[in-house]
Amino acid sequence: GENVEQHPSTLSVQEGDSAVIKCTYSDSASNYFPWYKQELGKGPQLIIDIRSNVGEKKDQRIAVTLNKTAKHFSLHITETQPEDSAVYFCAALGGSWGKLQFGAGTQVVVTP
């Protein structure tokens, strides 16, 4: 089955700086890669996603890149703000229909 590894597990950044989270996946058949943000006491919420036919996608201050050859994808947050503090999960979908494999999560702390 799919295995997703996520790094780093924690990330502390100064407000205004950029944050980058990286994930690798094992199943070359995976074709959909979403990123979820989980705030304290809440369920994960989709913030951006990318499909295997696209190399990069951007939505305001967040962007995701995908390298299918290397089987890795990354989340980039620019001009970080305190409200970006949360746990971020990457995920990969492929092979088994309807099953997302999540990474272990990255705790992002943005300090003013």
Add this chain to the structure above:
Amino acid sequence: DAGVIQSPRHEVTEMGQEVTLRCKPISGHNSLFWYRQTMMRGLELLIYFNNNVPIDDSGMPEDRFSAKMPNASFSTLKIQPSEPRDSAVYFCATTQWADTGELFFGEGSRLTVL
């Protein structure tokens, strides 16, 4: 829409007791997933349903766990008997299209088994 609704939000029980967690999916979403989240194991898929039919329950830890979806508006996850190692946050998530992977999560049920 109010989103995915889970109850109870918090449950504290004693070992050996039965626990029932409930989920109301977003109207029109035909796939429903139960996840468990712990610090040690992260987000684990327990079971998912499509059109009220269980498709894959390979993530259910053992026979003490069972899940049902009697209709398109309601699902339950039951643990009987509960054990301290079942303590976790249990999430229900739903989607209209399971092959796109966009899941909408509820706010979770935090279970503590003493």
